[in-house]
Amino acid sequence: MNDRNRHPDHNRPRRGPSGAGSEGPSDGRLVEAHSQLSRDKDEPAEGFSLTPIFIVFLFCAFGFWAGLYLTRNSGGFSAGAFDLDAPKAVVAGGPVAFEPDIAKGEQLFLANCAACHQPTGLGLPGAFPPLAKSAWVAGAEERLIKAILAGLAGEIEVNGAKYNGNMPNIGANLKDAQVAHIATYVRQAWGNAAEPVMDAKVAEVRKAIGNRAQYNPAELLKEHPLESK
Numbered sequence: 001m002n003d004r005n006r007h008p009d010h011n012r013p014r015r016g017p018s019g020a021g022s023e024g025p026s027d028g029r030l031v032e033a034h035s036q037l038s039r040d041k042d043e044p045a046e047g048f049s050l051t052p053i054f055i056v057f058l059f060c061a062f063g064f065w066a067g068l069y070l071t072r073n074s075g076g077f078s079a080g081a082f083d084l085d086a087p088k089a090v091v092a093g094g095p096v097a098f099e100p101d102i103a104k105g106e107q108l109f110l111a112n113c114a115a116c117h118q119p120t121g122l123g124l125p126g127a128f129p130p131l132a133k134s135a136w137v138a139g140a141e142e143r144l145i146k147a148i149l150a151g152l153a154g155e156i157e158v159n160g161a162k163y164n165g166n167m168p169n170i171g172a173n174l175k176d177a178q179v180a181h182i183a184t185y186v187r188q189a190w191g192n193a194a195e196p197v198m199d200a201k202v203a204e205v206r207k208a209i210g211n212r213a214q215y216n217p218a219e220l221l222k223e224h225p226l227e228s229k
């Protein structure tokens with residue numbers, strides 16, 4: 001009775017290849033699930049789509065803007081474009097205008113004069129006379145210009161105090177415009193209130209005195225006496 005031996009097997013639930021038992025999914029269900037999974041793969045994934053493209057465009061736009069900016073503002077990549085002392089052309093090609101510039105004057109003063117006369121313009125007692133409230137600075141501009149161009153040596157009285165020092169001919173190495181900026185600054189800083197100085201005046205004085213030695217203060221006073229306040 002071979003059939004009898006096999007009989008119970010017929011009533012047992014069929015097992016799948018995996019042996020998952022009766023609770024396991026049917027073949028049809030498995031196929032359906034897989035086809036769903038393979039469809040899922042094509043759905044849009046997170047990230048890595050629009051943002052990087054956007055950034056690439058942003059960089060391109062920035063590069064483009066930088067190029068435009070450089071082209072417009074580089075002055076043709078010529079060093080001369082940044083020479084702040086270069087004369088400014090007036091509209092319609094008229095004469096070159098000079099404007100005494102306090103800010104430039106201050107920079108030049110700090111670089112050329114402040115070591116002795118101090119950034120405060122107060123000088124150092126016994127060594128360097130003050131420029132603040134000094135009668136030598138105000139009044140006739142020639143006196144100040146001559147002092148800057150040729151220098152001073154010998155006894156001098158400033159604001160009631162006596163000095164006997166030596167000021168080199170600083171202005172000999174400066175341009176007319178630079179001397180004018182300094183002189184204007186010195187005449188208007190620290191409570192001083194004298195007229196600005198033009199570069200043409202500096203050029204005129206420079207030509208008149210030539211390459212002379214330092215002035216003795218008394219000699220300079222003879223040419224340009226101190227104005228009574």
Ligand code: HEC
Pocket residue numbers: 109112113114115116117127128129130131134135136137144147148152153154155156158163164165166167168170171182186217
């Ligand atoms: C190396 C130091 C030194 C430097 C730099 C110097 N001076 Fe003087 N300055 C002196 C001395 C010292 C005197 C007094 C000269 C004397 O005793 O005859 C003097 C005198 C003067 C005076 C007349 C006196 C007064 O106090 O008003 C003026 C104006 C003046 N200097 C302006 C300047 C200016 C502007 C600069 C820069 C361009 C300058 N000096 C740079 C040392 C200096």
